[in-house]
Amino acid sequence: MDPAWQRSAVAQDLSFLLARSNALSLAVGNAALRDFGLKVRSYPVLSLACDDLRPTQRELADFLRLDPSQVVTLIDDLERQGLVERRPDERDRRSKVVVATSAGRRVCAAARAAVLDAEEHPFAVLSPEEREQLADLLRRVAFPG
């Protein structure tokens, strides 16, 4: 059955292929992060906090294309697990800067390794060169301008 279905009209759509690939990647990613109490949604927040960018919640919301209220609950979870802390922003007392704790840095490093390892599954069909090619193309779609 599949061969004929793969020649169907929808299966040629870039948006359909993107959605399907993402669904696979999402499932694999969440499974890999489960051991660390993280999800595909919370891991980027922790990772950005670990990159010493001292992001405010507003900046995280903009970059991750999430509503500010969603960022609140993601950070609530990470803070409850002792992985990040909210610090007052000296330059603007309305803002709160998200910084990683030392525990957060350890968990993030381990989680990153697990994610990269898990990515082998959905992307194993591609060679290292093809993966880099795919990353380049997606980078331009994901970050136009």
Place this chain on the structure above:
Amino acid sequence: MDPAWQRSAVAQDLSFLLARSNALSLAVGNAALRDFGLKVRSYPVLSLACDDLRPTQRELADFLRLDPSQVVTLIDDLERQGLVERRPDERDRRSKVVVATSAGRRVCAAARAAVLDAEEHPFAVLSPEEREQLADLLRRVAFPG
């Protein structure tokens, strides 16, 4: 801000780039389909019904990686709009085959044109050759084996 953030660790992950690209494509796709009473989730069902593959609900669930119960509600919607019909499968009376009505075919053709047109926005940064390259890479990820 963005340039520094784009060099962050997560922004290098294939899974993150895929998720972000998909989020953009999803928003654009749903906006384009809204006029036709369709969504990114229901359009593939209608499109496959229009391809004369005479899919059963089970086959649709397998191909779209959806739970059979989700297929039920998607087809309920499409049937309520008069775009598809459930027909008994002569070969297995447990199964139901989903076929497009003539109205469904008209709507599907118009919706497909709108989707292809809307895809210009997220993928406009890529040349036609690059888009085909991206489609080839994603096809192999989305349909391994």
Place this chain on the structure above:
DNA sequence: TATTGTTATACTCTATAACTATA
């Protein structure tokens, strides 16, 4: 007056289990 973070709310999506009718 505008913005940051927060709370509350509702709506969609996703996952699961149980039921029925057929095989």
Place this chain on the structure above:
DNA sequence: TATAGTTATAGAGTATAACAATA
């Protein structure tokens, strides 16, 4: 007994509006 479709339900994700503190 196993499978196709259905129903019901709960959890996760997403979007929106309103509010307090600060700019």
